[in-house]
Amino acid sequence: MTDDIQVLIIGAGPTGLTLAVELARRGVPLRIIDAAQEPSPHSRALTIHAKSLELMEDMGLLEEFLSAGTRIHALNVYAEGKRLTHLSFEDGSSTFPFVLSIPQSDTERILTEALKRFGVEVERGVRLERLTVVHPELASAQLTLADGSPEELEVSWVVGCDGAHGVVRGELGLELEGRAHQENFAIADVHIAWSMPDDEMLSFLSPEGTLAMLPTPGEGRYRIVAEVGQGEEFDPSLDGLQKLIKRSAMRATLSDPTWITNFRIHRQMVRRYRKGPVFLAGDAAHVHSPIGGQGLNTGVQDAYNLAWKLALVVQKHAYVSLLDSYEAERLPIAASTLESTDRATRAISLRSGLSQQLRSNLASVLSNFEVIQQRLTDRLGMLNLNYRQSPIVDQHREAITSARLLPSRSSEAPSWRDWVDFGAAPVPGDRIPDVVYDENPDRSPKRLFSLLKDTRHHLLLFDGQAQTSEGYRNMERVGRLVQNRFGHHMQVHMIIPGSRRPATLRWRGSVVQDVDSALHQRFGAGADCLYLIRPDGYIAYRSQPSDMRLLFRYLDRIFI
Structure with a gap:
């Protein structure tokens, strides 16, 4: 093996960086590589929920995250100009009764800086070309370095955190299985001038499709997610966004767009999280609807779950069989998340007028029950997830x-x-x-x-x-x-x-x-x-x- 490196991490997004920081914090020799020459400047995934904030606090990074983000204290759902639901995050069971809105670029920056403090640098412009399982505790990786030169190394453990389109999963012969939703969504980061509260999420349900607005750092800054109607062409311009926001029935003026794109939702995951010495984590293992902002958080929690186990095994404090519990614990969590976000996506995308009315009535009634409020808040904050069926409890x-x-x-x-x-x-x-x-x-x-x-x-x-x-x-x-x-x-x-x-x-x-x-x-x-x-x-x-x-x-x- 090269320079006693025990773990090779492929991908320097939030999942890979969290894993790297946690392994470095425990003294595990590692390398982390990413094919991109530079970090993405886009905001992409925004929300960090209560359970992930608890992890960031344990890592000693909480204050940096809170300083860079903005706190969201409630969710409001509207239909036909009336508020159906007001979900206060104060009703949850966490010390952090809010959702933190922070651009993924800042999340990656904070984690990268934390990693540097442990003497580890992200190796950018480095591509994984081939990955071979040598035996259950050894893998061989062929890399192309940033200067174009090849490198081959053997390492005890490899973790693929390289996303839905990554290389590692393909090298293992694993596939993301599932399906894509037909709905097309527009996404944009803009300034909004209006009279709505700047510390609450807003969702507007209408026959033309769902519209959601999420406050982001900066005065008057918001993330807009809007369902593009079937047969409708997405207009990636400020005028196109202004048309979509009319669904809110609110007086709102958009300006200064910094990012506009569109996407389709996929509901897919792998059947296995591990093959010998190689693991998958984050979007490399599961992709799902962004409803509820669970994706980044699920990846970070994948990494946190794996890190302590891998460190104990590498340092010969625990049996290798401990690593079997990673898939046993995290795969059911991903499956449950895919199911719940899929149900939520289908609920907000109803087209039948009767179905929409029933949905609105049900949301209005259920939101009046305090026990329902707390359960929804804990579910959104990922505080209710458990490993009761784990082989190691x-x-x-x-x-x-x-x-x-x-x-x-x-x-x-x-x-x-x-x-x-x-x-x-x-x-x-x-x-x-x-x-x-x-x-x-x-x-x-x-x-x-x-x-x-x-x-x-x-x-x-x-x-x-x-x-x-x-x-x-x-x-x-x-x-x-x-x-x-x-x-x-x-x-x-x-x-x-x-x-x-x-x-x-x-x-x-x-x-x-x-x-x-x-x-x-x-x-x-x-x-x-x-x-x-x-x-x-x-x-x-x-x-x-x-x-x-x-x-x-x-x-x-x-x-x-």
């Missing part, structure tokens, strides 16, 4: 018959209420909630995500309400053994209710005083239990009680 719970009828502060055994509360708490495969808790009554509350902000797994050992010497000894024993064996990639935290550290607790590591019991309540930790949190913010394993033998049985499946 697990849990242990004793049978309810082993629980005590009534709680007791002198026993670590769970009561029936503790057993029920634990069952209702987040389960393995779920995104961990960003609980706000008080650790010191005299200081500002803290966020759980701040405690977990690094590249490692985190083991949360909950004391429960029964504060016994027996319980502390068990927690210390579990924590000590985990720290001794896995300390280089796992951090242990003991979560203790109340404001005082128990005098008999001898643990010298991280201790969190859960003064208001917010953490205990959210995790159903009325009795002794544990949660293992993955580096991507999902629950890997949990048990009630904290059984050391079963925990290590789980860890031995993953870690070397």
Whole structure:
């Protein structure tokens, strides 16, 4: 292999750059190449949702993204001059109750600069000509460098992040399978002079087709997406856009277009995300309707999911079989996203007058229910996605018959209420909630995500309400053994209710005083239990009680 490079990334869009930053952050030697001589100046994908913002915060890039973007706080849907729906993103379950609108060019710039800080440069003008799988952990790549000279290298792992028209997928003999929608859409970045709020998305449903406007950075700047009617020719001019925007029934004047184009929607994905040492991520693996702005986010989350697993395998901390979970976890997410965005596209593209009326009535009624609002907001923010069916998540719970009828502060055994509360708490495969808790009554509350902000797994050992010497000894024993064996990639935290550290607790590591019991309540930790949190913010394993033998049985499946 060349210069000990372990990973070759093909494609320097948001997916490839996210993967590169996360691998570099973990000390993995890599190269990232892109056939384009320069980054694209166009805005292209704009929206970054709550789950992706959580990832950017973990990467230490949140403030750069927030400074470059504009926050969108709501979605309004109109038909026949009336507002049918007002969906406030404040109703979601994230610390980031908004959608961030930021041009893809800025997203790529921020990620490229972050990568440079790790000493890695994007190699531009470099083309992949051929890719050969040598054996399950080795690939051979033939490149043409920017100066036209050839290079052949062998590398342990290759990730194709080169988009829907990329080379890697073809070299693997994989195809994007699915279909294209018949509808044609116009897209433009313009200035709009009108009286509508500048921090809300707007969608107008009309017999001529759907029109959507998304605020972008800069005063009065918007992204317009408009359905071009069947049999209609798209006029890529300011006058053509002005005609399309009449569907809004609003007084609006367009000017200063910086990008105008059109596209057809495709609903396609591959059947496999991996072939031996080669993986696919982002648009190289799936393309779908831009409704909801899920595409860039799905690619970034593909990369985040793969990065921590690949790093553990490259550094020989985990078995190669861990990489099998990438496809097992991400392929169903892509399939679900394709299905949901396809349904939404068909819903907004209805042509029958009766169907349009039914759609409008249904949207108006459903939007009045708070529970529907929250579910829609979490779905848009990608906060409800889970890996519950993953082969690398697990849990242990004793049978309810082993629980005590009534709680007791002198026993670590769970009561029936503790057993029920634990069952209702987040389960393995779920995104961990960003609980706000008080650790010191005299200081500002803290966020759980701040405690977990690094590249490692985190083991949360909950004391429960029964504060016994027996319980502390068990927690210390579990924590000590985990720290001794896995300390280089796992951090242990003991979560203790109340404001005082128990005098008999001898643990010298991280201790969190859960003064208001917010953490205990959210995790159903009325009795002794544990949660293992993955580096991507999902629950890997949990048990009630904290059984050391079963925990290590789980860890031995993953870690070397």
